[in-house]
Amino acid sequence: MAIYESEHTKFMREWLEKHPQELEEQKKGRALWWDKPQDLDSTARNAQSRVPVKPYYYDANH
Known part of the structure; x- marks a missing residue:
């Protein structure tokens, strides 16, 4: 079974084999946008400061 x-x-596999320097650029881009250090205090503070949202925003009775 194939x-x-x-x-x-x-295409991407072949292209990356021909351009191995792009792997380093890919890692830099990922670190810039996604791999951020996590601060547990800030995360907890943000979670506690959230305001609850009504189930139906336009319902004036609730």
Whole structure:
């Protein structure tokens, strides 16, 4: 049984083999946008400061 692999996946695998320097750029971009250090105090403070939202925003009776 063959495992399906999309055209895009094949293209990216081949392209990264030909351009190995792009892996480092990819890691830098990920660190810039996604891999942020987590501060547990700030996270807890943000969770406690949330205001509850009504189930139906436009209902004036609740």
